[in-house]
Amino acid sequence: MPDTPFAPVIRGDEPGSFPHSVLAERHPAIIRQVRDAFPFGPAQHAALDELLRNCTEGTVGPLPADAPDRDRWHAWGLPDHTGRSWYDVPWLWSESYFYRRLLDAVGYVGPGAWQGIDPFRPFKRAELDAPETDAELAALDGLRDLPEEERARALLHGSLWGNRADLGFRLSAADAGTRQPVPALVADDSETLWSLLPPAGTGTLVLVADNAGRELLPDLLLIAHLLTEGRAARAVLHVKPYPYYVSDATTADVVDALNRLRAAPGAAGGYGRVLRSAMADGRLTVRAHPFSCAPLPYADMPDDLRAEFAAATLTVVKGDLNYRRLVGDRFWPPTTPFRETTAYFPGPVAALRTLKSEVITGLSAATEAALVAAEGQRWRTSGTHALIQADPSGGARRG
Numbered sequence: 001m002p003d004t005p006f007a008p009v010i011r012g013d014e015p016g017s018f019p020h021s022v023l024a025e026r027h028p029a030i031i032r033q034v035r036d037a038f039p040f041g042p043a044q045h046a047a048l049d050e051l052l053r054n055c056t057e058g059t060v061g062p063l064p065a066d067a068p069d070r071d072r073w074h075a076w077g078l079p080d081h082t083g084r085s086w087y088d089v090p091w092l093w094s095e096s097y098f099y100r101r102l103l104d105a106v107g108y109v110g111p112g113a114w115q116g117i118d119p120f121r122p123f124k125r126a127e128l129d130a131p132e133t134d135a136e137l138a139a140l141d142g143l144r145d146l147p148e149e150e151r152a153r154a155l156l157h158g159s160l161w162g163n164r165a166d167l168g169f170r171l172s173a174a175d176a177g178t179r180q181p182v183p184a185l186v187a188d189d190s191e192t193l194w195s196l197l198p199p200a201g202t203g204t205l206v207l208v209a210d211n212a213g214r215e216l217l218p219d220l221l222l223i224a225h226l227l228t229e230g231r232a233a234r235a236v237l238h239v240k241p242y243p244y245y246v247s248d249a250t251t252a253d254v255v256d257a258l259n260r261l262r263a264a265p266g267a268a269g270g271y272g273r274v275l276r277s278a279m280a281d282g283r284l285t286v287r288a289h290p291f292s293c294a295p296l297p298y299a300d301m302p303d304d305l306r307a308e309f310a311a312a313t314l315t316v317v318k319g320d321l322n323y324r325r326l327v328g329d330r331f332w333p334p335t336t337p338f339r340e341t342t343a344y345f346p347g348p349v350a351a352l353r354t355l356k357s358e359v360i361t362g363l364s365a366a367t368e369a370a371l372v373a374a375e376g377q378r379w380r381t382s383g384t385h386a387l388i389q390a391d392p393s394g395g396a397r398r399g
């Protein structure tokens with residue numbers, strides 16, 4: 001990570017700013033929605049009341065003494081942040097800890113009858129079961145007769161724009177999933193990406209997933225295509241070990257998505273069968289590494305994860321949150337080269353992301369100027385722009 005004094009870490013301490021609104025408005029809205037979605041008992045309601053008060057007016061507190069991940073959170077900076085306002089610690093840290101505390105409040109962490117009950121499941125299920133999902137899956141039939149390269153491109157774009165269907169994001173932008181027309185990419189390194197996944201490839205693709213539902217389905221379809229067409233011999237899908245940022249995919253969500261595909265008619269069902277058999281023979285594996293829910297940038301990843309990414313032919317990192325973690329959650333000058341911010345990454349890496357937060361790198365000066373002229377700074381957070389960025393160097397520049 002370059003040592004740049006011009007890229008301050010993002011915090012939520014400026015009233016009126018986007019990060020501040022997430023802490024002050026979005027988090028209370030999420031508590032409300034979760035409370036509405038479940039028939040919770042008095043202890044859960046009281047814990048949600050306390051979390052609401054604490055995360056908006058209070059200071060960061062400790063985890064329960066018996067929390068199974070207490071040591072991990074200590075290593076991730078909890079002692080340094082305890083006693084500080086949620087608005088004053090790094091925004092990424094604050095958001096991540098909010099989701100961890102929400103799981104405590106609803107009893108997910110246990111022990112008890114609510115242990116393991118995903119508080120976001122009703123929202124994720126509704127999206128998977130929506131008629132729009134049927135229509136999207138049916139559209140796959142129209143790809144069948146296209147040349148492989150065109151199918152690959154269509155599926156890559158499906159996975160990219162699937163990131164717009166993020167449920168947390170929709171809490172404050174109801175039409176974000178349907179806005180038309182799809183705007184141009186602000187950066188497009190797809191040629192580099194495809195050069196890393198040539199036909200007859202023998203390598204391993206790692207896909208670091210973002211959201212469940214209508215983002216995970218196209219991610220899985222892309223993986224199925226790459227395996228079937230021999231652009232990757234194996235794929236590893238990284239998901240979250242516990243519910244996070246409302247819609248982030250967990251292993252349970254992968255199971256739901258695979259079942260959804262299996263039950264679909266036409267080409268979608270075929271992809272579903274390909275994926276199940278790839279799971280059965282080990283060509284597709286699912287990983288839920290604890291660091292996937294860490295409140296830290298990937299530059300701080302542990303050695304075992306570093307070794308996994310180093311061994312991959314390509315790691316594809318999906319979504320806004322993963323992008324923030326990949327390049328560092330900082331106010332980079334937008335023309336900062338992407339490859340400068342990913343120089344620490346141990347293998348070739350690509351990002352597929354729609355823009356939903358202020359972090360951005362790798363723009364040309366002309367693109368930045370055109371975006372600002374057209375929209376002021378709205379393009380950074382509106383979810384209407386997207387990027388495909390790739391760094392093929394694989395940490396080769398590290399000394």
Ligand SMILES: O=P(O)(O)OC[C@H]1O[C@](O)(CO)[C@@H](O)[C@@H]1O
Nearest residue numbers: 022166210319320321322356357
């Ligand atoms: O689902 P995605 O693409 O990671 O986007 C989630 C984004 O929404 C937010 O929660 C709020 O903008 C961001 O913190 C996060 O980057």
